Amino acid sequence: SLLALKAMGVSKVIVVDIMENRLKKALELGADAVINGKEADTSAKILELTGKRGCDLSIETAGSEVTAAQLIKVSKKGAVVVFVGYSPSGTMTLPIGMALDKELTFKTIFRYRNIYPLAIEAVSSGKANIRNIVSNYYELDHIQEALTDCVGNKAEIVKGVVKVS
Known part of the structure; x- marks a missing residue:
């Protein structure tokens, strides 16, 4: 997701994970900031890193109810939240009232279906360097x-x- 965002010209990418090696790799690959969700208040840190403006676009890849709710909380009014991660139970309870108040757009994708041509083009053109991942x-x-x-x-x-x- 990080490489795809950078290839598409997203100006600031913040990566959240709980595994230190993945966070180090994200920095190597071009993340502007990383947050260890076990060690920091993720929502507060994202708001700090965005000057309290929040996110225009968020991508949830963990399939976690906690991280999905955090993204809703830190999204700007009118933002887009993309759900990629599949929860183990297949269900989530989310703060829908907050999402409605912010007029968020939810998008879903199952295992990045139908984007392989775009991914191949990004790699072959050099926009996404996957070698170092x-x-x-x-x-x-x-x-x-x-x-x-x-x-x-x-x-x-x-x-x-x-x-x-």
């Missing part, structure tokens, strides 16, 4: 290790790639 490489002979590591070690592995040659 990968933190771990594995040979095809070690695919089981790759799967085990990527599922069981999310705090350390940002993106894993299995090389097929």
Whole structure:
């Protein structure tokens, strides 16, 4: 999401996560600011970083009711909130009254469906440099290790790639 936003010319991108390695990687990839949601009041920090104006566009990728509510809280009047993350239960309770007061627009997308041509163009044109997003490489002979590591070690592995040659 960070790379896509930067490729589309978004001027300021703030990334929130609870895993330090992902936050470090976000800074390497061009995030203007990062917030560790376990260590800071995310809403207060976003408002501070935006001069109390809030966000024009927010993308929720965690599938968390907490983060979805935070984005509604820090959105400007008339902003857009995009829901990408799928909650484990498939349901969320959100502050809809606040969303109505702010006249927010909600958009949803399931696993970035129908945007592959745009993504391919962004990568091939150099607008999105995906090379640096990968933190771990594995040979095809070690695919089981790759799967085990990527599922069981999310705090350390940002993106894993299995090389097929």
